[in-house]
Every structure is written in structure tokens, then in C-alpha cells.
Amino acid sequence: MSAATGPGGLGRAPVVSLRNAGLSFGERVLWEGLDLDIHPGEFFAVLGPNGSGKTSFLKVLLGLQDLGSGTATINGGPLQRGNRGIGYIPQQRPFAADTPLRARDLVGLGVDGHRWGVRLRGRGHRDTVDALLAEVGSSSYADAPVGRLSGGEQQRLRVAQALAAEPRVLLCDEPLLSLDLHHQQAVSGLINRQCHEKNSAVVFVTHEINPIIDYVDRVLYLAGGRFRVGAPEEVMTSEVLSELYGSPVEVLHHEGRIIVVGLPGTAAHHHHPAGEV
């Protein structure tokens, strides 16, 4: 992993570390025996069909879900809610049209929304928010109501909120879902910049690898209670996916994109999120 020796001197210590980790709901095992180290500056994608435990994987890292077995650390400490140094970008979820927040207020909540009381020091906060808005290219609609922004614009604000925590690890839960291609590229580009320029680790949960195929260093593919970790070209093969799914799956490469054909119950993985398992 070239990313493991990235700049900043933090390179060698993993940001996220799991040992023999497992998670199951009742009888159903989502994954178990997972050993994993994610390093600063590494873009790590988590793939798999619906119900394979992708989002639960993220919830474990966020401290919202306990591991069934094994141990895990993040930034060298235990997993707990509200961990400093973690940025989180959730799925795009529209805001009600009359939400009384402007774009800058939403980003502001990402900066200090967890603190008690009413915000008193105005100037420093305003500068911080302006800088974050500029960083994600949202300055032009800083004072627009969030309820009137498009999904893509809202999702840029999500990135700004996540960056406010100055995260050493950025956890993303399907952040590109329901965005148009232009905004998919913009948002994934911003996340990639945080990863490869600012040396944050990125854990990116998605059902669709193509929008981030150029950025991904390693992949965790979860399916049918099994998993595989490795570089995309090692994992995204007909042989590996057929083994994970327990049925013949074919992986095609076309102009730098990966198309998965023959997933159980679907015609093609590529561009058909509704047809997932």
C-alpha cells in the first residue's frame, strides 16, 4: 500500500483497525473474522448488495452499533459516539422546504452543533463557516435556504460539515446516491481531495464502484456472510465475486468501468441499483 507511507509522519499507524471482528443479527451472520487496517490517505470502499452489512459496518465505526465479536479501534482509541477526528457524510436526504436554516447554518451545525447553549462568539465562527463553504465550492449559495437547494448542492454542504471536524477518517454512507453525474463527480472529487491531499483515511460505503473507481485504493466486498479485501483489480473479478455470491457472476471491464453481470436476482449490477439483491 503506497498510501500507508503517506506524508505527515502519521503514515504507518492505522486510523481504523479491526481484529477478528464480527457482526450478526440473531442467527444471520453479516460478517465475521474480519481483520483490517485502514491507513491515513487510503481511499477504502465498502461494496456489496443490500443487507450485506455495509451500513452496519459504518455504524460500528461511528460507535452507533456494537461489534458482535472481536475488537476495533479508531484513531487508536475505542469506538464511541461523537468521536473527535471522525467526519461523517450520510446519504442524501432532502430537507423540508421551510426548514429555517440557510446553507451556512447547516455547515455551522457541523462545526459546533453538538455544543450546549446558544452560539455567542460570532466572528470566528463565521470565518470558519465561510472557509468551509469556499472549500467545497458552495459560497455562491451560502445564504440560500437549505430546503431549496438541489440534492447535489446539499451533499456538498454535507462534505463541508464533515470537513469541519478536521477528520483523520472520513466515513461516507452512499453519499452519491440520487445525485446526477455532475454532482457525483464533484462530491466524490472533494472526498478524494480530502483523502489524497489532506491525508485523511476515507471509508466509502457504496453499491456502485464506478463513480469512484479512479480514487479507490482498496475494496471490502461483503456478500452472503463472506467478504474479501484487496485492491479493486484483485476483488472485482468473476472468480472472487462468484465465490462470494455462491453462484456464477461475470465481471466485465469496459472503458475503465466495471460491469457486474449475473448477480443473483438481477440482470446487471451496473447502473441498476433498484435491481440489487
Added chain:
Amino acid sequence: MDFQSFMEAVFNFENYSELLPLVRNSIWAGAVLGLLGGLIGTFVMMRDLAFAVHGIAELSFAGAAFALLVGANVVLGSLVGSVLAALVLGVMGIRARDRNSIIGVVMPFGLGLGILFLALYEGRAANKFGLLTGQIVSVDNVQLNLLAGCAVVVMAALALIWRPLTFASADPDLAEARGVPVRGLSILFMVLLGVSVALSIQVVGALLVLALLITPAAAALKVTSTPLLAVLLSIAFACVSVVGGILLALGGRIPISPYVTTISFAIYLGCRILGNRRSSARPARVRTAA
């Protein structure tokens, strides 16, 4: 009733200067309630709790009616009823869907209980009616102090949880991930809401609490998205509605609530029209360059 006698019943300003001092307490009470209702209303809107307010009000009414029947303090009875109802909703109704069905089930039961207690009560009929439709004359010093005291406590608590509550209301997923105690805040807010509803019932009555806790905030959100301005407008609208309603109701012989609800509805209409102009004057979306 001809038009003239109708107008006399609705608007009557004879002996106004003599009547005014008699309702000084009520006007103060109205101002305090306006402040409280406008403040908490913005969160009610953000958290989508309008129906919950209605449900809490009916149980608060049952509590007040019970207190009236057994000769206890009516404000206290109404407080107990609404805080209990708010707690039930706060604990059981996490998701809006569950919450609405619980309200739909509990509300008629509360209303039925209230009607039962009122039917058994043999005191003045005005007391009965007042719980449902509001009254202005009956605020004495003790009640005013109780009301103001409760309002101060609720407002202080709101100020303390303002930021995390805003975060949790607008954006629960992210707030939870950032360590905001979303569930605890939700229950605490329901208690504060229960207290506010109980206080409001004393002036506008159980049926019309929405005019104080919802309409002003809904109107404010039509014309602004700036958080501070939304709160200030909401408070101003609520105060104008209640105090204005009391002043207009003074001479006439009908209850206060139609005045309050009409003023707050007129403000809402005005804001809606302004709001529609605002959104059509400006493109709904601001496009960004790639």
C-alpha cells in the same frame, strides 16, 4: 341576529378605559404565552410535531377538567395531563408514523375523559367552556406568577439545549453521529412542549392551542430561513395574536379565541403571499459552476 347586533357582540369598545385595568393580568399572561409559543413553535415546525401538539392539548384538557371536578388547581391539572401525554409520545413515538397513530388513539380517549369530567362538574358553566375555547378574565396574580415562572423555566431550558436541539431536529443522523444525545433531547423537548401547551390552554383553550404554537411559527417560516429572524418573527406574530385578541375581545361578549385565531390566521395568509412572491422572485436553485 342582524348585522348591527352582530357587530356589537363582536366589537364593543364602550367603557374601554374602565375595562382595561381589569384585564391587565390577562394581557401580561398573553404576552408571556406569545413569547413562549413563538419560541417553541419554531422547533415544533422543524420536528414536525403539529399533530402531537393537538394530542397533548386534548389530554391537558382532560387533566384540567379533572382538577376542576375535584376542586384542585386547574393549571396544575392541565400541566399533569399534558406532561404525561408528552412523555408517552416522547418515549413511544420515535418515528413520525408510530407517533401519529399513537396520537390518533390517545387523543379521542383524552377528549372523552375531559367531557366526562365536565359533565360531572356542577360549578359555573363558563369554567367548563373556558377550558376548551379560552378565557381572559380569570387570570389572578397567583396564576400569572405560576404561568410566568413556568415560562421562564421552559425558556431557560430551551436556551440551554438550543444548538444541539436545532442540530437534532434538522439533521438527526449526523447529530447522532457527532455525539448529540438525540433521543434524550427529544424526550426533554416533549416535556417542555407539554408545559407550554398546558400554559397556553389557560388563555386560548384546548381546541385552539395550535393557533398559538403552530400558526405563528409556520407564518414566520414562510418569509424567512434565517434561524434568528424566524424565531423573532414567530414570537412577534404570536404576541400580536394573543395580546391583540385580548384587546379586541374585551368589550364584546364572545370568547377570546376567535379573535386570536383570526389574527394569527390573517398573519399566516399575509406571510404565505409574501413567501410565494419571495420564491418566485428568485430562482429556487442557485446553479454552481463545475
